[in-house]
Amino acid sequence: MTQPLAGVRVIEIGGGVAVGAATKTFSDFGADVIKIEAPGGGLLRRLAPFVEDRPHIDRGAYHLALDTGKRSMVVDLETPSGLEVLSQVARGARVAFVETAPAQARPLQAVLAAAGVSVVTITPHGLDGPYADRVENDTSTFAWTTRMHLHAIAGRPPLRYGPYIPAMQVGGTAAAAGAAAVWSLEHEGERRDIEVSAVEALSGNVDTYFVVWSFSGAEQPRTGGQSKVTYPVGNYRCADGHVMFAAGGERFFARLCEGIGHPELVKDPRFATPDQKALHWNDYMTYLEPWLMARTRQQAFEELQQFGVMVAPTVEVPDFANDPQSVARGSLVQLEQPGVGTITIAGPPFRLDDAWQARPAPALGEHTVEVLDAAGYSRDEQAALFRACVTG
């Protein structure tokens, strides 16, 4: 079948994780993504882990998973010659994603705008303001969002999330806005400049509690995982590990009592009101703990789900691959990567028939000549650009 984004050309510039994530979904649903890379390649190609633990520009895990199906061309965009190449290659593109410092982004934006392309810039703090030129990384960006502060126990250091999780969310934000820009360009003929500040993208979405403070004046407490007031919430031990509960609310707590064979506890005065319940966590554990310890996390999960309890097994990454639902759906897919062999990466973020397809990630500069040919550059012109270190 023709993929849904066939015919959409997308330009990627900057080489970071966020911009790589932003264009991956376009690519896997059929867009022609041209990844314009600096000589030497960008950060995404330089992140560990690597195949066989040997650093190589074409064999990093982030590159192999996120650059699927893209075309790579090397162009030094800090030269006038490079900007001229960009102006030619960008013709006919619908959207460009640019992840650079603001000072570098502006000239690129001008060239892309002149080519009629909508532009999504990705920067830590936005294109203007007193912090615009600050250098940030994944974790320092996250520090500005309030989410890191809360992700901790009072008195101990705030914690980041998993590596590059914030950057991936920023990329997802850019992708969503960019997809909307493509829609508008194709339907209304109107191009746009969209600015994604990482701090704003991470702070304006959910999984944040700024509004708890702004509505009530109180902050969310920096507690550990298990709430002993509204419970069970958080990780609880079972026979072979832990399960994650979100069953503190009245409705789900009642279902849990039923699920563990103690429906009488719903009306027990110790647990019947929030005030009383908060005083009797230890008492409740005398019922819940033995029930959990008699079951594996998967058994506890499947049994309690039959009662509509919000609970899930807390697993390590490898276990996700073997989860019955993952296996049934094919949540991980295999891919033949030239020079590497068969690799396993995560499958589609959503399923529209069989429209998602991950193809191998390109070697650095693999498609430079191909793209320049299509843009009409002669042999001599290409050789001149190569000799002047503009392309590679």
Added chain:
Amino acid sequence: MTSHVLSGLRIVELSEVWAGPMAGSLLGDLGADVIKVESYPRNSQTRALVEGGAGMAPGDGPPYERSGIHHLPNRNKRNITLNLRHPDGAEPFRRLVRGADVLYEGYSAGTVERMGWGWDVLREINPRLVMISMPGWGKAGPYQGYVTLGSGLDASAGHTAIRGYPGDPPEETRSIYHSDATGALTLLFAALTGLRQRDATGEGCFIDLSQIEALAWQMPGSFAEWTLLGRRPQKLGNVDPQIVPHDAYRAAGDDSWVFVAAENDRQWSGLASALGHPEWSAAGHPWASVTGRLRARADVDAAISAFTRDRLATDAADAIAGAGAIAAPIVDPPGQYASVQLQARDWFKYVTSKYAGTRIMPGFLWSIAPDEPTWDRPSGLVGEHNDEVFGELGYSAAEREALEAAGVIGQSYALPG
């Protein structure tokens, strides 16, 4: 008026809590006409029925109109109530579906089918509809009917296991709802992909969006530790195995922290200057090289702590960032509100709604030129747009009153007691 990037599209939202509703607000920010069909007579989970929950604005109005976590993902849409389990709810819903470009639902797998509103039914009503189901574990597969919040998906994708201080028991790991944020973003992309396919083929389509799959691809490094190298990824705290320094350091004040990093020699040179020891980056000093610093993590950390512990987090960060290294105060909500950057960009919004009063809200995820997003509608009151929307669907005032009298629609929830 807000951005008109998606003007002309009508979206019907059947979802609650965070992921689905946030997607609706983002579509609304972009100019789509988003109609939130709120569960009735049962309230949405984010609407508290009693006083005392976290994040409730003070006031005399109904508690379910004053919850901050409900307001956050419900701007820029119209709110109607509709009891889809009531026989008289069927015809209004059919009319709504007929005029929609996209309908999405976030209930557990199998729920809408049991109510009689599966894809096979909706496509008959509107052959050009894009329908998206976004259960936690997706539509297809053995986990039919399973219920979850984002914290459960985070646990089951393997993310919870790598968040935390090394060696800490899992009981100490905090629940987070990150998959709600990514689920909302994924829904936008899915909707626009589905619409493009519809326009190419002339036919609507169904999309199965598993929120755990929408999260799983965002951990390529952690997955590859296992799939490429056979290692189980571990909790690392704030450490990056390839970068020194890279950690949270205690600052002056109560439970106050600043994050500091230097990813290369240039940033390290700036950091060393800010710390008052430029000689630490001079060639020949054991800390001057990337590898030298990797071998001296504890000593480098101690040197940074000695600098930060007597300074306010913002002062320490300003000094270090000003010298070209990486540093940020790890802010709480009042600290974020004080950010000179966010204030200079007028990022926070001051939003007034009938019962919650005027509140500071986090701003938009993006800015757009020429048509900036604007906060045209605060979170809708229960059934606030019933008259307007059902009127557009052809229901007269008398018919709307009859629907309300029958308990099919309404503008309030029953409070306990």
